[in-house]
Amino acid sequence: MSPFAVKAIQLLLSLSILIVLHEAGHFIPAKIFKTRVEKFFLFFDVKFALVKKKIGETVYGIGWLPLGGYVKIAGMIDESMDKEQMAQPPQPWEFRSKPAWQRLIIMLGGVTVNIIVGVIIYIGIFYSTGERIITNENLPNGFSVSQNFKELGFQDGDRVTAVNGAPFKNLNNLNKYLFLRDVESITVSHPDGTSETIDLADDIGMDMFRAGDLQPFTPMRTTVVDTIYPDYPAAESGIQPGDRVVAIDGTPVSTFRGMSEAVFEKKGTEIALTVQRNGSEQTFNVTPNEEGKLGINNLAKEYVNNYQQIDYTLWESIGGGINYGYNVLRDYIAQFKYVFTKEGATQIGGFGAIGNLFPDTWNWLSFWETTALISIILAFMNILPIPALDGGHVMFLLYEMVTGRKPNEKFLEYAQMVGFFLLIALVLFANGNDIYRWLFE
Structure with a gap:
C-alpha cells in the first residue's frame, strides 16, 4: 500500500x-x-x-x-x-x-x-509504553548549534544543564520549549569544561520563527558520510561512504550541521569538498543542487535507541497523561500567535497538512x-x-x-x-x- x-x-x-x-x-x-x-x-x-x-x-x-x-x-x-x-x-x-x-x-x-x-x-x-527521554548522558557529543545561536554565545558540543535556572528533564523537547515557552536563560557546559548562563531575548520564539531556525539545538553529528542518495550531486562526484568531510572551499568543518550550512550557502555554485579517506586527503569538485543539498548524510546511528526509558504505574500514568495533555493544549495556544504573521499565514495547512502528521507506515502508537x-x-x-x-x-x-x-x-x-x-x-x-x-x- x-x-x-x-x-x-x-x-x-x-x-x-x-x-x-x-x-x-x-x-x-x-x-x-x-x-x-x-x-x-x-x-x-x-x-x-x-x-x-x-x-x-x-x-x-x-x-x-x-x-x-x-x-x-x-x-x-x-x-x-x-x-x-x-x-x-x-x-x-x-x-x-x-x-x-x-x-x-x-x-x-x-x-x-x-x-x-x-x-x-x-x-x-x-501506561502501555512509558516515556522515553533524552538526557546529557544520551548525548555523548553534546549539541550541534545553529549559527544564529552561536552568535548568542552557544558552541558546538555544548551540554545544556539548566533552563531558567532549573534542571531540564527531557532535552528532546528543548527546541519546542524555546519556541513556545518563556525561556529567559540557558545554562550550558562548554566543551572546554567551563559553564556559562546565556540570557535570551524576551521573545526568542518569534526570533526563531522569523529566521526559520526552529531546531537550534540538534545532537552533534560528525562529518563522516554513511549515506549517499541517488539522483543527487554527490552520487556522481566520487565521494564514498566512510569519507570524513574536513573542509568546504578550504574552510575547515567539524560538524555535519556546520558542513550542511556551508553547503547551503553555496547552492548552485561549484565547491571544493575536501575529505579524509584512508589517512590521506582528497578534494572533489561538486555543485549543490538548487535546494543547497549534496545528497550525503550521517544518520547518527550512535543515537538510535539511545534514550532513557521511564515506566509508569497506572496512577502515575493518570497524572502524567493529564499533565501531558495540558502541555499540548498550552503549547498549541502559545503557537497560535504565529498564525497572525506573514510567515505564519503561509504555514496554515488543511487536510494535507493534518494527514502528514501521520507516519507513512502503519504504527498504532503513532496513530x-x-x-x-x-x-x-x-x-x-x-x-x-x-x-x-x-x-x-x-x-x-x-x-x-x-x-x-x-x-x-x-x-x-x-x-x-x-x-x-x-x-x-x-x-x-x-x-x-x-x-x-x-x-x-
Whole structure:
C-alpha cells in the first residue's frame, strides 16, 4: 500500500472517531436535558446521505462530504439554518426553551469530550509504553548549534544543564520549549569544561520563527558520510561512504550541521569538498543542487535507541497523561500567535497538512499519539469565539447569562451565516496552501 494511502486511511479513521465522539458530547447532555436531537451525522449529508436510519426521534447517518459532522438540535440556530422551525412558537423540547445554563453545557459538551479523549489516550500511552527521554548522558557529543545561536554565545558540543535556572528533564523537547515557552536563560557546559548562563531575548520564539531556525539545538553529528542518495550531486562526484568531510572551499568543518550550512550557502555554485579517506586527503569538485543539498548524510546511528526509558504505574500514568495533555493544549495556544504573521499565514495547512502528521507506515502508537494531538487541536479550534463554531454559541450564551437578555434571533441567523462563510474561506485557504506546497515546494 502506498504511503499516501496509509496516511489517508489513518486520517479518515482518526477524524471519524473524533467527530463521532465530539458530536456525542453535544448529543448526550441534550438528551439528558430532554432536548430533541433530530439528526446525528458523521460527515455532511449535502443533498443526500450514504447511510441513514431513524431510531426514535433521531436520524443517524453518514454523509458523503468528509469535512466534519453535526448534530441537529431542535430549536437551535446552527449550520442547517432551519428558518421554518425557528419561525414557529418555541416548544418545551427545543434548545431555545431550555435554561441558559443547560444550553451552555450542551454547547461545551463537544469540546469537553475532545479534551477528555486526548487526555485518556495520553494516559493509555504512558501506561502501555512509558516515556522515553533524552538526557546529557544520551548525548555523548553534546549539541550541534545553529549559527544564529552561536552568535548568542552557544558552541558546538555544548551540554545544556539548566533552563531558567532549573534542571531540564527531557532535552528532546528543548527546541519546542524555546519556541513556545518563556525561556529567559540557558545554562550550558562548554566543551572546554567551563559553564556559562546565556540570557535570551524576551521573545526568542518569534526570533526563531522569523529566521526559520526552529531546531537550534540538534545532537552533534560528525562529518563522516554513511549515506549517499541517488539522483543527487554527490552520487556522481566520487565521494564514498566512510569519507570524513574536513573542509568546504578550504574552510575547515567539524560538524555535519556546520558542513550542511556551508553547503547551503553555496547552492548552485561549484565547491571544493575536501575529505579524509584512508589517512590521506582528497578534494572533489561538486555543485549543490538548487535546494543547497549534496545528497550525503550521517544518520547518527550512535543515537538510535539511545534514550532513557521511564515506566509508569497506572496512577502515575493518570497524572502524567493529564499533565501531558495540558502541555499540548498550552503549547498549541502559545503557537497560535504565529498564525497572525506573514510567515505564519503561509504555514496554515488543511487536510494535507493534518494527514502528514501521520507516519507513512502503519504504527498504532503513532496513530494514537497523532489522534490525541488532533483531538486537543479540535477542542481549541472549536472553542474560538467565531459564529458557527461551538465557541460562537458559547459567546452568545455567556452574553445572555451576564446581561439577562437573549440576542435577537435574526442577529444570530446573520452571525451564523457570517461565521459559516468565514470558516469556508479558511478551509479553502488552508487547503489551497497544501496544494501550493505540493505543486511548488
